[in-house]
Amino acid sequence: MRNSKTFIRMSGLGGQGVVTAAHILGVAAVKSGLKCTVNPFFGAEKRLAPTESYVRIAAEDIWERGEVLFPNIILIFHPHVITLGKCYTMPFFAGLQQGGKIIINADRPLDLREEELARLRGLDAEVYYVPATQVAVEAGGTALSTNIAILGALLAVEELVSQEAIRDAIAERFGGGKFVASGTTAVLDDVLKSKFDRLAQLIEKNMAVVAAAGGSVSQYHFGV
């Protein structure tokens, strides 16, 4: 009953910007004239606890809400989502639609079990790796831009929105525009702002992260 819409599940750890990444992607989608809903999910806020965001993007109306149970795209912000099961869904690719895509933040391919790989093969899934944290540190000068690196990798794999739309969304999110930050997120935002000093620089660095991440994505071939 789906496929005409892009359903994205982002799984990561508290503090990695999973909620913020979804917010930025959502604003970019709306700025591109698409319909979009963004829905984060987490428990009592704490660092490193499982955190998920769900982004639904479509040309037509989107009604359903809550967790994305049948994603086309899964973004894994940290290897621990998979290796320690820090995830609201087990296994991490549960519900992935046929031909779906998975992007994992890891320096090298994870040691997935043969049984998992067999299921991914059965789904005709495309698995990509990107060293997002490393890219964020090298191109952006801070691991806090890991979430932006993941978005950069996403755009390289699936052109959902333009880089310009992402730039506008980042400017809106960090430019003192209208948004709700929780107490914890506000502290992280301040850290970010002091690190980048000025908004313009923040945007340019993050766009450099987007570009660098796009060039660092590699598809993982695991047999047919």
Add this chain to the structure above:
Amino acid sequence: MTTQQVVAPEYLFFEAERERQFMTGSEAVAEAVKRANIDMAISYPITPQSESMHLVGDLYAKGYLKEYFRGESEFAVMAAVAGAAMGGVRVFTATGGPGTLRAFEMFPTWAGARLPIVCAFLTRAVNAPLSIQPDTLEMAFMLDTGILMFHAENAQDLYDMVLKAFVVAEQTDVHIPVGVFADGFFVTHTREQVAVAPADLKLPPYNPYYAPVPVMDMENVPVRQMRDPFVMKSNFISYAAHASWQQEILAAQERARKHVRRYLGDLLDTEHAEAPVLVMAAGTAVSQSREAVAAARREGLEVGLVKLKSLRPFPREEVRVLARQARALIVPEFNRVGWLSREIKSVVEDTTKVIDGPRVFGGMTMPPELILAQIRRCYA
């Protein structure tokens, strides 16, 4: 703060040109409060809650409210809100889940004192085991408190219903509290497009002298509220007064129907109401049902959708008439006890038509596929 102009409620709700903004449900609450000409808000902004009362605090800082403070618990907040309303001001607060239960004694107290308080209930799971995720269980407990209950499907509903709640609550022939309910996370934390009226417009101020009960002022000093109630005496007159007063609260709910119809459009919305199979839902269960109904109709299955917007007053006659021509009523719910199917069964003539479920609870998302599977079973 923007300088605001008072406009007629009808203009603010139906005529003013709206701008679409991408916002969360919590932000939609704040946008409604901004235009509601509220005197005072009192908050207990702790998890599990939403950002709404924090955002209302920001509005106070910007000058949109005359007074704002934090209480020491949900019970304290609801009691303080009652005091504010007795004092004749327009007051707002919000809570959810365990907070609702902690404050519970105050809700029938509000209704009994004829206080036109508007409270947003941003529903969360209730223990145990511990969960702070979305679940509408607390609404089951709220059904008989005497307050009016609207259930928002999305952030747009939440914005509209919070604003309209003040106007319904403050009608002289109603003058009881309104709870605007929205599912935590699924509405409060979800960002979506919401069309809002210009921020420089606001509702007319509350006039406490339209109240059907004496207002607390220098003629009716606070001590009279405590000294004079019949309940302080034990005799036939006090019992008779108490009994008739409880019926008067229910009568006020009945009299609210015409105002709910006028401002909310109706107590329920229907799509393909003539279909032999109807999905009846409230809150975000409606959103999930929309996907399922659309998919079923693509398969050629005749199915319609009924969205209940007002639960108190309950659309008794409307549901009874819809049930008469249908052969099955599917009632998907985000709670364990199935309070909506109980409500529906209490008004339909043939309760065997009511299908209890699907239901999910404790924070789970209801896949539209579950509802679709139930629709298909009705045609198997």
